[in-house]
Amino acid sequence: MDRYELRRLDYSLTEDHIDLQTAYRQFFKTHSDIETVRAAEPSGFDKSLWERLCAMGATTMALPESVGGDGATLVDLSLVAEELGRSLAPVPWIDHVVAARLLARLGALDSEEILQGTQIVGLDPQQVAPTGTRLIPIGSIADHLLVRDGQDVVKLEFSTRPARVDNIGKLPMAWVDPAAADTRVVLASGPDALAEYQRALDEWRVLTAAALVGLVEETMTIAAEFAKSRYTLGVPIGTLQGISHPLANIAITVQSGRGLVRRAAWFLDNEPEERPELAPSAFVFMAEEAAKAATMAVHVQGGLGVSAEAAATAYLVRARGWALAGGDPGATAVHIAQIVAARESKV
């Protein structure tokens, strides 16, 4: 590609963006503190928080106006996702809005309840479609599940929802066997349908990357505060470069990941054909860095950091579990390579 093309590099947020960001930061701060997060761990889902979030318009905003939504951009949604990640909110917002948007694009969003979030829709977010029984991140709480089956995009419903299995991401994850579904509707078939599904995978990745940015920034901030007040040999440990430089590297990760998330989201919103490698790139970068950063944040806090009660460990497990919910991130890296190699080898 032409790396010297004259494009704007404007990452600035508008006032509307900042208002949105502030509103959701405040919302999650008020309603999803660490005790709320811990309390939801047995089910992976806080129903009352979800209802509040839906009442705030977080699900309807994400859908196109043609189906009764508010037509928010992915850039808008990435701002919400970052705040959700910052507070580790136990709600299936990313999966639900990505799946509902896919339904809308396929002309299959006919439910006011999905729009409002009173019915939850999930999807299989793996880059390479698995066959048979697979883990689905919100499989235990979803009313509808979208999966690929060969050339088909299929909607599944279970009269009894699949049981949750405990998992490191503290998600409402479940084993789902598509063959065991009580209803199975083919929504669309063929290359166009699969392209729309790929778009959903890209949206899931850019929003999950945004959530990981917020997650990493918060665990870094907690660790940095600790490093200011913890002394060794008479000096705050934060003044030692063995502590401060790893924390500085995490700050760099946050800025890099955030910039890439927003650039990727902007391209998906405005010129989706132009840079399709950016959304998966944001995910691959944050999936790797979130685990490293969350581990370092625990390490900075030493013996106190490793306690199961420490906030740092709540961040540590989700840093891994949220990324892993989409399958091996390496499969997404392979997808990036296929896009870029095809583009660059064209004469």
Add this chain to the structure above:
Amino acid sequence: MDFSTVELSAEDEAFRTEVREFLAGVVTEDVIRRDRETGDNFDEGVHLALGAAGYLEKEWKTEADGGFSRVRRRIWELEKRRAEVPWVTWGTTAMVARSVAKFASPEIRDDVLRGVFDGTVRLCLGYTEPEGGSDVATCKTRAVRDGDQWVINGSKMFTTGAHNCQYVFLITNTDPDAPKHKSLTMFLVPLDSEGIEIQGIRTVDGDRTNIVYYSDVRVYDKYRLGDVNGGWTVVREPLDAEHGAVAAADDGLADVAIMMHQAGFMAEAADNVAALVGRSGAVDDGSVAYRLGRSVARLEASLSSPSIFGRVALAQTMRDIAPDLMDIAGSVAALPIGADGGADDRSEYIYRFAPLVGIYGGTLEVFRNMIAQHVLGLGKPNYSAPKAKAS
């Protein structure tokens, strides 16, 4: 937020065509080959041509002062990178010329600036000392007053471009007993002065820098910039710019971080390697695709990182991904540019260049310190006690 292609007026479109044609005409294959051989990262013929065409002056001046408009400045920057115009010596010249404009005596100021604009005067940096490292305020090069002259003794490392320049922007110590930030005085020392010896040093990326020795070099007081012992004020301004501690423009018509020019070579190398494995079919191998995809992800993340964060991210990412890009390209990545049967994908150049990018203009540790202290609020780094002075 906006990443769209910039709509150009007919005049600006014509400007882009004119610049592209002009640069293609002056930066010939001969220029590129010579540049590779000498490592100068400067070509006098090209530089004088840019000066004669008025481009240097327009680049240096603000729009209000008759320089390029924002959009033309951006076109100019991008087209220079596309054409691979040698850049190092103009970079230092433009930077030092700001201090000249602000602090030089009128006696020399106008002459120097005229030469800067027509290309005949080039300026280099005399900051780092063999024992000083990244802390430019640690300065042992002495300047002692003698009537209306100063006598300078000492040595400086990394005076890149000195052999192609007319003046060096020199940090000297004029009060060894004062605290270091109150002991410095800046001079614009003519490089044809008696007692100056320039010794070339080739660096691993193929460029040339210099160590410069000053033995009883006499300069007139008119070449002093700023007050005696007030050198820190003079030097700090261009240092801030060099460190990238300048806010990004919100019209999106500028790099979001310093060293983006250097990072462009990394982006091109990644694209080249992608083309290579795409054409050969090697990308169908999962281990190749995984490493390429991961490298692209890290590259794009670094390109999205602003200000001093980007300063570290770009250099660090160059170091991180160059080995993988080379491995993917295969043994052919071992060959230098232009070699028989070589792929010229430049991944091996990025590997050799990356250490430089993390050192010059302030090492990565300097920026990590800045982020830790000023962004995270972790306080000044603690160092062990200085070595006791031998009495």
